[in-house]
Amino acid sequence: MPQLDLTATSVDLTRAVCDIPSVSDDESHLADLIEAAIRPQAHLDVIRDGDVIVARTHTGASQRVVIAGHIDTVPINDNVPTRDIEIDGEPYLWGRGTVDMKSGLAVQLKLAAELVAPRIDVTWMWYDHEEVDAARNGLNRLSQSRPDLFAGDFAILGEASNGQVEGGCNGTLRAVVRTHGVRAHSARAWIGENAIHAAAPVLARLAEYRPRDVAVAGLVYREGLNAVRISGGVAGNVIPDLCEVEVNYRFAPSSSVDQAADHVRNVFAGFEVEITDAAAGARPGLDAPLAREFLAAVGAEPRPKYGWTDVARFSALGIPAVNYGPGDPQLAHHDEERVPIAQIEAVERGLRSWLSPS
Amino acid sequence: MPQLDLTATSVDLTRAVCDIPSVSDDESHLADLIEAAIRPQAHLDVIRDGDVIVARTHTGASQRVVIAGHIDTVPINDNVPTRDIEIDGEPYLWGRGTVDMKSGLAVQLKLAAELVAPRIDVTWMWYDHEEVDAARNGLNRLSQSRPDLFAGDFAILGEASNGQVEGGCNGTLRAVVRTHGVRAHSARAWIGENAIHAAAPVLARLAEYRPRDVAVAGLVYREGLNAVRISGGVAGNVIPDLCEVEVNYRFAPSSSVDQAADHVRNVFAGFEVEITDAAAGARPGLDAPLAREFLAAVGAEPRPKYGWTDVARFSALGIPAVNYGPGDPQLAHHDEERVPIAQIEAVERGLRSWLSPS
Numbered sequence: 001m002p003q004l005d006l007t008a009t010s011v012d013l014t015r016a017v018c019d020i021p022s023v024s025d026d027e028s029h030l031a032d033l034i035e036a037a038i039r040p041q042a043h044l045d046v047i048r049d050g051d052v053i054v055a056r057t058h059t060g061a062s063q064r065v066v067i068a069g070h071i072d073t074v075p076i077n078d079n080v081p082t083r084d085i086e087i088d089g090e091p092y093l094w095g096r097g098t099v100d101m102k103s104g105l106a107v108q109l110k111l112a113a114e115l116v117a118p119r120i121d122v123t124w125m126w127y128d129h130e131e132v133d134a135a136r137n138g139l140n141r142l143s144q145s146r147p148d149l150f151a152g153d154f155a156i157l158g159e160a161s162n163g164q165v166e167g168g169c170n171g172t173l174r175a176v177v178r179t180h181g182v183r184a185h186s187a188r189a190w191i192g193e194n195a196i197h198a199a200a201p202v203l204a205r206l207a208e209y210r211p212r213d214v215a216v217a218g219l220v221y222r223e224g225l226n227a228v229r230i231s232g233g234v235a236g237n238v239i240p241d242l243c244e245v246e247v248n249y250r251f252a253p254s255s256s257v258d259q260a261a262d263h264v265r266n267v268f269a270g271f272e273v274e275i276t277d278a279a280a281g282a283r284p285g286l287d288a289p290l291a292r293e294f295l296a297a298v299g300a301e302p303r304p305k306y307g308w309t310d311v312a313r314f315s316a317l318g319i320p321a322v323n324y325g326p327g328d329p330q331l332a333h334h335d336e337e338r339v340p341i342a343q344i345e346a347v348e349r350g351l352r353s354w355l356s357p358s
Numbered sequence: 359m360p361q362l363d364l365t366a367t368s369v370d371l372t373r374a375v376c377d378i379p380s381v382s383d384d385e386s387h388l389a390d391l392i393e394a395a396i397r398p399q400a401h402l403d404v405i406r407d408g409d410v411i412v413a414r415t416h417t418g419a420s421q422r423v424v425i426a427g428h429i430d431t432v433p434i435n436d437n438v439p440t441r442d443i444e445i446d447g448e449p450y451l452w453g454r455g456t457v458d459m460k461s462g463l464a465v466q467l468k469l470a471a472e473l474v475a476p477r478i479d480v481t482w483m484w485y486d487h488e489e490v491d492a493a494r495n496g497l498n499r500l501s502q503s504r505p506d507l508f509a510g511d512f513a514i515l516g517e518a519s520n521g522q523v524e525g526g527c528n529g530t531l532r533a534v535v536r537t538h539g540v541r542a543h544s545a546r547a548w549i550g551e552n553a554i555h556a557a558a559p560v561l562a563r564l565a566e567y568r569p570r571d572v573a574v575a576g577l578v579y580r581e582g583l584n585a586v587r588i589s590g591g592v593a594g595n596v597i598p599d600l601c602e603v604e605v606n607y608r609f610a611p612s613s614s615v616d617q618a619a620d621h622v623r624n625v626f627a628g629f630e631v632e633i634t635d636a637a638a639g640a641r642p643g644l645d646a647p648l649a650r651e652f653l654a655a656v657g658a659e660p661r662p663k664y665g666w667t668d669v670a671r672f673s674a675l676g677i678p679a680v681n682y683g684p685g686d687p688q689l690a691h692h693d694e695e696r697v698p699i700a701q702i703e704a705v706e707r708g709l710r711s712w713l714s715p716s
Contacts, residue, residue, distance in 0.1 A: 187665035203558035233587030307545035
């Protein structure tokens with residue numbers, strides 16, 4: 001079994017962890033390597049729970065930050081092993097996981113080994129199954145079985161944020177809007193009622209909908225309401241009796257799931273609406289004292305996070321949380337996934353400067 | 359092998375042919391029985407071609423009528439053997455094929471044997487594979503391989519018409535109307551373009567569409583334009599880049615297929631429209647002298663036929679054609695398919711009175 005060398009540069013370490021495939025459901029080998037590299041660090045108290053590894057400092061500091069990252073990736077598509085490439089003169093590391101989020105993971109692993117006496121106590125958390133359904137998410141599982149491990153004043157998730165600090169995240173809700181009709185032979189359509197025609201106002205309301213921009217604790221969250229699926233029809237000669245429009249509402253963290261559901265029901269008033277899935281957003285939490293210190297140390301302008309991330313799990317536990325990691329989130333899951341080398345180094349510097357004793 | 363007794367009543371003969379399953383692709387046994395019963399009739403010249411049986415009188419009359427019926431049914435669904443039932447005091451024969459169209463077939467078989475010297479020469483045609491795609495339709499096949507057998511001045515198809523005369527039929531055209539967009543993550547919808555939202559005007563035009571009533575040779579054909587299928591969507595968190603609406607246009611026989619296609623393209627002007635399937639309608643042809651005699655003899659008020667039927671094949675060969683058969687077409691293919699006994703007898707009387715020497 002190859003060893004992970006935590007004294008290597010964070011860029012070399014990114015290359016190493018990317019070249020060890022760990023697609024969701026197949027993370028155990030990488031988890032084993034991480035455990036083997038972290039367990040000997042005398043300043044860390046290490047817990048392995050399934051494929052989650054928790055490593056805590058106990059310096060006696062008055063405050064604690066949880067710094068977390070997932071170790072799985074979406075499926076590889078001929079983009080492993082990594083390659084060094086250059087775009088417009090700038091060096092990049094190319095390949096699956098470079099953005100989402102093994103560069104962030106590499107920075108965390110390196111600093112976990114290096115910072116033997118951080119200014120603030122740190123709970124490092126590396127977890128499995130982030131890229132699949134929430135029921136299998138390692139962080140979710142552990143937050144239920146071992147909430148004690150999540151004790152902290154602030155949390156940082158290493159998800160790609162272009163090296164900026166992205167606060168909180170929008171919530172997400174899915175609903176199915178249904179229209180009903182009466183089947184009939186299409187040669188005698190007047191005997192039936194066309195459920196697809198009845199969905200015309202549903203699409204019209206979606207097309208006319210103007211999403212809100214909502215300011216929450218100084219950040220402006222851009223909402224969205226979109227059809228993500230439509231289906232209806234029985235056969236080529238039958239008037240359809242059912243049409244379903246699945247919509248996805250991304251809502252600012254100032255709204256609760258119940259408020260978001262009410263909003264969707266209002267938009268589609270007069271139609272059958274079934275809420276099928278929902279997850280609350282996370283308030284940016286940037287007014288917490290540790291958050292303010294962190295922002296000052298890394299010198300980044302905070303931005304809102306639009307996509308739902310696991311910061312919402314910390315938020316649900318009452319812990320302010322932000323996203324901070326190298327890589328452009330729009331290249332996550334992309335076949336041309338790639339991270340600027342400079343962003344890996346910048347995030348490493350940012351975290352180190354904040355956590356190092358002054 | 360049981361014999362078909364063509365001297366039985368048309369009701370008993372309906373019962374007999376319904377109790378011999380002949381779902382499309384499995385008609386040969388019934389075709390064999392029909393051939394065995396018809397072949398000995400000295401006044402008939404019989405041709406077997408695949409599972410099509412053609413039986414012609416040669417009385418030397420100056421005019422000829424083609425009287426046709428299909429021998430297959432849609433799949434049986436626990437509704438064979440037939441049963442005698444009563445609804446509101448009226449006797450019915452219940453079971454698969456009683457409406458579509460073995461009652462009409464039975465009347466034709468009985469009269470083919472009985473009318474040894476009809477007033478007008480008759481070409482009887484019983485054919486296979488009407489309930490499946492046109493490429494396998496026995497009448498369609500024979501009209502291409504033996505158009506000579508279709509010589510005639512008038513044609514009657516025994517499809518269910520409630521014992522009334524239904525002239526011609528509407529044409530039918532299917533088209534797919536497509537909208538395009540740009541995929542994006544639904545958390546950042548503003549980067550993409552939603553193809554489902556773009557379909558809002560397509561559904562609005564369908565919902566607002568008022569179909570025409572078109573008078574053709576004295577009959578009023580009711581048109582219809584309907585969505586029969588809609589689909590779109592990639593995943594629950596992706597802005598969809600394609601939406602397809604399949605529409606079915608039923609158009610009066612005064613319009614050609616090209617005119618119907620132009621109409622559909624006009625309705626959806628500004629959208630991508632692909633015509634996927636089309637079949638011309640059939641003009642009622644009730645102004646033909648034989649048709650007028652026939653209407654007078656059977657004493658029926660002619661009505662328009664809305665559904666597309668094989669009368670259109672005769673129409674395409676230049677032969678005026680009508681539908682005339684027992685049973686309510688709305689019960690065709692229905693699990694509770696059933697025919698009023700009185701309608702079988704009425705259609706038998708109607709055809710006999712018209713064809714018998716005066």
